[in-house]
Amino acid sequence: AQKVTQAQTEISVVEKEDVTLDCVYETRDTTYYLFWYKQPPSGELVFLIRRNSFDEQNEISGRYSWNFQKSTSSFNFTITASQVVDSAVYFCALSEARTGANNLFFGTGTRLTVIP
Amino acid sequence: DVKVTQSSRYLVKRTGEKVFLECVQDMDHENMFWYRQDPGLGLRLIYFSYDVKMKEKGDIPEGYSVSREKKERFSLILESASTNQTSMYLCASSFGGALNEQFFGPGTRLTVL
Numbered sequence: 001a002q003k004v005t006q007a008q009t010e011i012s013v014v015e016k017e018d019v020t021l022d023c024v025y026e027t028r029d030t031t032y033y034l035f036w037y038k039q040p041p042s043g044e045l046v047f048l049i050r051r052n053s054f055d056e057q058n059e060i061s062g063r064y065s066w067n068f069q070k071s072t073s074s075f076n077f078t079i080t081a082s083q084v085v086d087s088a089v090y091f092c093a094l095s096e097a098r099t100g101a102n103n104l105f106f107g108t109g110t111r112l113t114v115i116p
Numbered sequence: 117d118v119k120v121t122q123s124s125r126y127l128v129k130r131t132g133e134k135v136f137l138e139c140v141q142d143m144d145h146e147n148m149f150w151y152r153q154d155p156g157l158g159l160r161l162i163y164f165s166y167d168v169k170m171k172e173k174g175d176i177p178e179g180y181s182v183s184r185e186k187k188e189r190f191s192l193i194l195e196s197a198s199t200n201q202t203s204m205y206l207c208a209s210s211f212g213g214a215l216n217e218q219f220f221g222p223g224t225r226l227t228v229l
Contacts, residue, residue, distance in 0.1 A: 032214070033214055035217060042222065043204070043222050043223040043225075044220055044222045045206065045220040047218075047219070050215065091158065091159065095215075096214060097214040102147065102210055102214045102216050102218065103149075104159075104161075106158045106160075107158055108156060108157060108158035
């Protein structure tokens with residue numbers, strides 16, 4: 001079973017629009033970590049954020065914000081006032097503490113295109 | 117800054133050839149990982165390593181092997197390349213523990229003809 005689901009395969013928005021990327025996860029662990037990565041056209045995945053399962057506070061970093069809701073097993077990512085440089089593939093990922101390792105389970109990614 | 121480098125950005129090989137993909141990290145990370153990325157499938161784990169000379173199979177190890185003789189270097193080996201191994205290969209490294217993020221290299225796009 002897929003542990004991380006990103007239902008949106010591709011999204012296109014016009015510059016300055018807000019956009020939300022959805023991520024739904026599945027785990028039986030009580031302690032786990034959720035991540036978002038950005039993969040620009042250059043190909044290298046860039047770490048954006050990590051949340052642990054005990055911290056449901058939303059986080060804002062500039063134009064980026066993340067909404068973590070355990071009740072719906074979701075960890076959604078919103079970009080406010082999108083810019084062309086935000087065009088990339090975005091991956092959500094999960095690691096489970098019980099394994100003692102940091103193997104990441106990745107979603108299939110959402111390709112965001114911001115049109116100027 | 118953490119630096120993960122991969123030996124080639126683009127590689128073209130013929131069916132049946134033995135292929136070596138090299139990955140080097142400079143942050144003394146214990147863990148190293150090899151993924152392949154295919155459209156619509158996301159990143160899939162091939163092999164990972166927690167320490168020198170140690171390796172563990174990931175989700176799709178068939179047709180691949182790995183080597184970690186030094187802490188900073190993790191090699192992916194395709195013993196006999198096949199066309200279905202045409203893909204983007206990504207290396208990553210991290211400190212141990214589920215909370216630690218992985219740092220990725222730029223990727224190697226391998227084409228097997």
